[in-house]
Amino acid sequence: MAECEIPRENLPDPEIKELLQRAQTIAVVGVSHKEDRDSHKVARYLKEHGYTMIPVNPKYKEVLGEPCYPDLKSVPVPVDIVNIFRNIEAIPGIVDEAIDVGAKAVWMQLGLCHNASAEKARQAGMQVVMNKCIKIEHSRHFATHKE
Structure with a gap:
């Protein structure tokens, strides 16, 4: 398994806050139905927070x-x-799909970083966050006090 690179560039804090304020629809790629998995906990948190x-x-x-x-191509909104x-x-494949469907941002969870894909996303006009938990x-x- 490839190791996480060090992000060469990441969205600054004020822009992360603005992105989270502006966003309404978040696709969680690789979500699990198992309640103990981080992807499930994050998906539930996002849903609970509107x-x-x-x-x-x-x-x-x-x-x-x-x-x-x-896949992202199947998402109807x-x-x-x-x-x-x-x-x-x-x-890389997910970022290509995100570009194809016109997503505004790509967020690679904690432990995930791919600088070449991040650069490709930025070139396509997307915001990119790497190695951070949404x-x-x-x-x-x-x-918030809601977990």
Whole structure:
């Protein structure tokens, strides 16, 4: 398995906060239906905090009561943030799909970084966050007591 690179460039804090404020629809790629998995906890958190959370995983028909799609191309609505919970080798393909569907941002979860894909996404006009947890960043910027 490839190791996480060090992000050469990341979205600054004020822009992360603005991205989280502006976003409405977040596709969680690689979400699990298992409640103890981080991807499931993050998806539930996003849903509980008012986002339209779209599960993306070809293994499931539904996650957290939402229809689950096999890939980003199958998602029937525009996506603001593509939140990635897949192995590093899968990132280039996911970023290509995110560009194809016109997503506004790509968010690689804690432990995930792919500088070449990040640069490609930026060239396509997308915002990119790497090696950060969207749940941690959201709770840090919008201090809530709901878990």
